[in-house]
Amino acid sequence: xxxxxxxxxxxxxxxxxxxxxxxxxxxxxxxSLKERFISPSRTRHRDVTVLDGISFQVRRGEAVGLxxxxxxxxxxxxxxxxxxxxxxxxxxxxxGRVSSLIELGAGFHPDMTGRENIYTNxxxxxxxxxxxxKRMDAIIRFSELEGFIDSPVRTYSxxxxxRLAFAVAINVDADxxxxxxxxxxxxxAFQRKCFERLKEIKxxxxxxxxxxHSMEQMYKICDRLIWIEDGAIREEGTPKFIGExxxxxxxxxxxxxxxxxxxxxxAELEKRIREEQERLRKEQEEQHRKEAQEQEERRRRDAARAxxxxxxxxxxxxxxxxxxxxxxxxxxxxxxTVSPFCRPGSRRGGNGQCLISKIQVLDDGGQAxxxxxxxxxxxxxxxxxxxxxxxEVVLAVGFxxxxxxxxxxxxxxxxxxxGKPEGAPIRFRFENQFLNxxxxxxFWVQSPEKVIYDEILGLMLLxxxxxxxxxxGIFNMWHEWE
Amino acid sequence: MVRKVKELYAYRDxxxxxxxxxxxxxxKGSVLGFLWTYINPLCQVVVYSAVFSVIFRVQxxxxxxxxxxxMMPWTFFNTCVQGGTTCVRAQAEMVKKIAFPREVIPISxxxxxxxxxxxxxxxxxxxxxxxGFGFRWEAMLYLPLVMLLxxxxxxxxxxxxxxxxVYFRDMEQIVSVLMMAxxxxxxxxYTVDYVPEQYRRLIMxxxxxxxxxxxxxxxxxxxxxxxxxxxxxxxYSCAAFLAGALVFMVLERNFAEEM
Numbered sequence: 001x002x003x004x005x006x007x008x009x010x011x012x013x014x015x016x017x018x019x020x021x022x023x024x025x026x027x028x029x030x031x032s033l034k035e036r037f038i039s040p041s042r043t044r045h046r047d048v049t050v051l052d053g054i055s056f057q058v059r060r061g062e063a064v065g066l067x068x069x070x071x072x073x074x075x076x077x078x079x080x081x082x083x084x085x086x087x088x089x090x091x092x093x094x095x096g097r098v099s100s101l102i103e104l105g106a107g108f109h110p111d112m113t114g115r116e117n118i119y120t121n122x123x124x125x126x127x128x129x130x131x132x133x134k135r136m137d138a139i140i141r142f143s144e145l146e147g148f149i150d151s152p153v154r155t156y157s158x159x160x161x162x163r164l165a166f167a168v169a170i171n172v173d174a175d176x177x178x179x180x181x182x183x184x185x186x187x188x189a190f191q192r193k194c195f196e197r198l199k200e201i202k203x204x205x206x207x208x209x210x211x212x213h214s215m216e217q218m219y220k221i222c223d224r225l226i227w228i229e230d231g232a233i234r235e236e237g238t239p240k241f242i243g244e245x246x247x248x249x250x251x252x253x254x255x256x257x258x259x260x261x262x263x264x265x266x267a268e269l270e271k272r273i274r275e276e277q278e279r280l281r282k283e284q285e286e287q288h289r290k291e292a293q294e295q296e297e298r299r300r301r302d303a304a305r306a307x308x309x310x311x312x313x314x315x316x317x318x319x320x321x322x323x324x325x326x327x328x329x330x331x332x333x334x335x336x337t338v339s340p341f342c343r344p345g346s347r348r349g350g351n352g353q354c355l356i357s358k359i360q361v362l363d364d365g366g367q368a369x370x371x372x373x374x375x376x377x378x379x380x381x382x383x384x385x386x387x388x389x390x391x392e393v394v395l396a397v398g399f400x401x402x403x404x405x406x407x408x409x410x411x412x413x414x415x416x417x418x419g420k421p422e423g424a425p426i427r428f429r430f431e432n433q434f435l436n437x438x439x440x441x442x443f444w445v446q447s448p449e450k451v452i453y454d455e456i457l458g459l460m461l462l463x464x465x466x467x468x469x470x471x472x473g474i475f476n477m478w479h480e481w482e
Numbered sequence: 483m484v485r486k487v488k489e490l491y492a493y494r495d496x497x498x499x500x501x502x503x504x505x506x507x508x509x510k511g512s513v514l515g516f517l518w519t520y521i522n523p524l525c526q527v528v529v530y531s532a533v534f535s536v537i538f539r540v541q542x543x544x545x546x547x548x549x550x551x552x553m554m555p556w557t558f559f560n561t562c563v564q565g566g567t568t569c570v571r572a573q574a575e576m577v578k579k580i581a582f583p584r585e586v587i588p589i590s591x592x593x594x595x596x597x598x599x600x601x602x603x604x605x606x607x608x609x610x611x612x613x614g615f616g617f618r619w620e621a622m623l624y625l626p627l628v629m630l631l632x633x634x635x636x637x638x639x640x641x642x643x644x645x646x647x648v649y650f651r652d653m654e655q656i657v658s659v660l661m662m663a664x665x666x667x668x669x670x671x672y673t674v675d676y677v678p679e680q681y682r683r684l685i686m687x688x689x690x691x692x693x694x695x696x697x698x699x700x701x702x703x704x705x706x707x708x709x710x711x712x713x714x715x716x717x718y719s720c721a722a723f724l725a726g727a728l729v730f731m732v733l734e735r736n737f738a739e740e741m
Contacts (some may be wrong), residue, residue, distance in 0.1 A: 023739060082581035084738045098581065106576045107500070109507045120503050123496035124582055132495070 012060035012095065013176055014081060019090035021051040021076055021231075050076045052231035053090070060095075065222035065239065067215075067246050069253075072228045074211045078102060080211060096207075099125055103163035110154035114145055117153050118168055125172045135171050143167035144190075144198070163190060170197050177201060179210040195221075202471025215243050333409040341370055341460040343440075349455035354390050354445050356454050358383040358385050358425075361441070361462065372432045374466035374476050381425040384445065391429035393453070397428055398442035400458070407439065407474065432475045434464035486731070489583050496582060499655045500590035505597060519601050523557050534671055543672060544702075547613045551701045552670035554606050554696045555629075556600035559636050559690060560661055562592045566640025567647050567657045574741045585727070588640045596633050610701055618704035627695045628707065631719040635689055638722030645733035648740050668694055689718035 009454045025048045033363065051073045066074040079085040080092050082100045095217050107120045118139055122132045133245055140149050143164045145156075153161060179198070199221060202208055212218055218225060218239055225236045225242035235242055331348040360381045363369050382395060398409035440458040447453070466476065490497075509515040530553070531546040548630050569591040570584065577584065610617060644730065647653040668690045669677070677685050685691050692715040696707040 034719070079738065084578065086582050086735050100581060102579050107503065109503050111507055112503065116502075116506075119495075120499040123499040124576070124580060124583060126493055126496070128492070128495045129498070363565050 011060055012057050012093075013060045013062070014056075014095075014209065015091070015093040016054055016056050016077070017091045017093075017094060018079070019051055019054050019077075019087040020049065021073075021078060021080065021085065022047045022049050022088050024048075028328060050231055051080075051087070054228070054231070054233055055090075056226055056233065056236065058207055058209060060207055061202075061205045062224065063202050063210065063222045065218040065225045066209065066228060067213075067218065067225055067242070068213045068228035068234075069250070072300065073231045074166065074228055075102075075180055077228070078180050078209065078211060081176070081178055094176055098176045098178065099169070099172040099174030100178040100180070101166075101169045102180045103180065104162060104169055108153055108161070109166070111152050114143075114149040114153055114156070114164055115140075117164070118149075119163065120173060121168045121172060122209060125169070135173075139167045139171045142171060142193075159187070159354060161214060166194060169199070170194065176207045176209070179208065179212070215247060215376055219243060335456060335459060338456065339460055340368070343458060343460050346456065346458045346460070349457070350445065350452040352454065353388050354393055354453040355385045356382055356443055356445060357385040359441075359443065359456075359459060361460070370460065371463045372434075374435060374464060374468070376433055377429065377431050380428040380430070380441075382428070383425045383445065386422065389448070390453070392448050394444075394446050394448055395426055396444040396446065398444075399434075399462075400440045400442060401474075402438040402440065402461070407434070409442070411444075432464055435466045435471055435476055436464060437474065438463050486583070486585075490585060490589075493583055493586050496586050497593060500586065501594040501597065504590065504594035516601075519598055520605055523553055523602055524605060526557070527553050530671060540672065544613045544615070547609050547615065548673070548698065548702055549671065550606055550609045551697050552668070552674040554599060554602050555632055555694055555697050556665060556668065556670055556690070557602070558595050559632065560665070561595040561598070562636035562640050563643065564657060564661055565595070566591055566636070567643040567654050569640070570737065571647055571651075571741065577637075578738050578741055584737060585641065585730060588730070591644075592633065592637045595636070596629075599629075606701065615702070615704065617701075621700045621704055621706045624696070624707050625700055628715070629702065630691060631715045632693045634719040634723040635693065638719070638724070638726030641723075641726030641730040645730045645737075646731065648737055649733065660710045664688070664690070667691075669698075670694060670714045673698075686714065689715070689722065691718050692718070 025046045050413060056064075066077060068074050076085065078100065079102070080087055081094055082098055082102065083094075084102075105121065107124050108117045109120065112120070115136070118136065119129070119132055122135070122139075123129070127135075140146055143149075143160075143166075144163055145167075148156065148160065153164065156164070195217060198208070202221060208221070210218070210222065222239045224236060224247070225239045226233055227242050227246050235245060248375065251445075260295070328347070328349075330347065331352075335342045335346050335348055337358075338356055341361075358381070360368055361370075361372075362379050362381060363372075364377060367376070380397065382397075384393065384395070386393065394411050394413075396409060397412035399407045401407050439462045441460050441462060443454070443456045443459065444452060445454040468476075471477075512518065514521065527546065527550050531549050534540045534549070535545045538638050564566050566588055570587050573587050576582075577587075597682055643653060643657060665671075667685060667688050669685070674682065674685070674691075674695065692711040696715060699705050699711070
């Protein structure tokens with residue numbers, strides 16, 4: 001029995017027995033002392049089971065492929081085989097030297113030459129100097145970097161770098177070779193070469209465990225495929241059979257996924273359309289609201305402006321009126337100098353180019369009077385002030401009865417007082433023919449074209465008295481009774 | 483344990499490669515290149531000897547020689563402890579992806595620092611010649627042994643710290659603070675006689691004390707290392723090495739997961 005086990009073990013290169021592997025997934029890895037002290041609870045973690053009881057064996061010289069979707073535990077399995085990780089439960093036994101093509105170019109120093117780096121890199125895979133020296137030529141030949149091998153690797157292109165790295169890795173003769181998805185190195189020709197080399201290695205009796213997503217490569221090189229799903233072996237068997245099943249499942253999954261994604265996209269689109277519509281509607285509402293607001297504002301502004309203009313106009317008018325009024329009052333004021341008998345209600349107008357400076361009503365004796373008798377003779381003396389030396393000035397005089405009835409008026413001819421020296425009075429002699437009544441005296445100084453220079457209305461009140469009490473009315477008419 | 487040793491032996495060439503890479507790679511591309519190995523500690527010595535002989539007026543004959551002899555082993559030790567703390571973390575990519583005995587990393591690191599110290603002893607010997615002190619050859623025979631003891635001590639500490647740092651990153655900062663203080667409790671800038679009587683036992687608890695003192699005995703006082711120092715250093719070094727190896731072995735299993 002024990003002998004059997006021994007025989008078996010010699011035939012078995014890899015024995016994975018009911019292996020479980022959990023990873024701690026920290027919510028927020030509190031790695032510093034402070035955090036651990038301050039909040040021990042923060043170091044809470046969740047155990048994620050990556051491998052959940054996996055068992056398989058690989059015979060000597062067999063090539064086994066691990067397939068499965070991303071995150072199913074393929075790479076973890078490889079790392080367990082190389083003893084980078086250790087299982088939480090179960091046992092991993094590997095007989096013979098393991099070489100893993102998991103990490104390429106480990107320990108490469110950019111400033112060191114290709115040759116020096118071959119030594120470093122190969123020694124990391126556990127080769128001794130002697131072994132490396134023996135393989136040196138094969139490695140360089142395989143890498144096709146003969147011309148560059150003594151240049152620092154920092155001068156290499158990334159393709160050359162990977163070729164060198166791969167050349168080292170694949171020339172490490174091992175009893176068990178682990179390959180993780182690295183056959184995608186370099187150009188197509190180099191990939192083919194790597195693949196051929198892998199087949200050659202297999203032909204030499206090396207046990208190979210390979211992880212790849214390329215089914216073509218798997219079919220060509222593997223004797224058996226192990227399909228891992230959710231940390232457990234779902235199926236294992238001949239490559240074609242398992243591969244087809246896997247691809248079918250993946251395709252189904254892919255289709256499911258596509259359908260799922262399409263539905264999600266549709267839902268997403270619908271949602272977005274709804275949102276977009278809603279947004280548009282809101283925007284429009286907003287726009288309308290704004291426009292209405294603007295209109296209202298504009299209207300208010302216009303109204304306010306019109307109101308202001310109106311007010312201004314009124315104020316200007318008022319001001320003008322006030323000024324006019326003030327001027328008028330001022331001019332009325334001047335009337336006091338014109339005549340000592342100036343009446344309070346007298347008004348003065350005209351443009352002021354020629355002014356009356358003095359008016360006197362005198363009787364025969366030259367006495368200023370306010371009461372005139374019917375039938376007696378009087379004279380009105382008017383003195384003009386003509387600063388502009390106007391040549392043609394017309395002086396008019398008028399009598400208006402107290403109650404506003406215009407009774408009499410006349411004016412000078414232009415020539416009549418021409419040539420009079422400045423300041424000499426213009427005399428208007430008249431015989432009073434009014435009966436009893438009170439009369440306001442009006443004067444005008446104007447151009448022949450009737451542009452009024454000075455206008456004095458109601459300067460003084462003359463009271464007319466008649467000795468003959470038989471006559472009634474306005475005039476003393478020449479009459480005779482027979 | 484035996485298996486471990488066997489495994490490490492199989493990877494001896496990896497250690498050699500990494501040491502070579504470390505030594506050759508460090509100064510590649512710099513103008514002065516390997517000379518930096520000398521310039522750095524030399525400058526340190528110049529500064530310290532200026533400060534201590536001019537300002538503090540330390541009454542030690544040929545103080546610069548005394549200082550150099552202590553400083554070179556200290557530089558090695560300091561490099562190992564500080565750099566050793568981060569050496570495994572620094573190789574995270576390799577540790578996560580490739581299977582190899584993880585001890586290789588601290589061993590390579592300490593060894594490359596050790597080789598550096600060997601080179602820097604050229605300065606020490608030169609200083610001895612310049613001082614006119616000369617060598618006492620019977621004493622010189624002990625030099626490799628003392629160096630080996632220091633190597634073991636440094637390696638033990640580097641192993642323990644490099645493994646601990648993987649789990650606990652603050653270690654790096656703690657160590658750097660610690661090292662700043664450590665140099666002053668080691669008789670490098672003063673002789674043991676300067677230490678007050680009541681603290682002398684205390685300073686002997688510092689594992690670097692007997693080692694530095696033995697360097698002084700061999701090269702400065704020109705006598706063979708005294709028995710008590712040898713015994714003390716042997717005990718410290720072996721204990722540190724065994725403890726470090728044990729700690730590393732326990733912690734290394736989960737390196738790939740923790741990084």
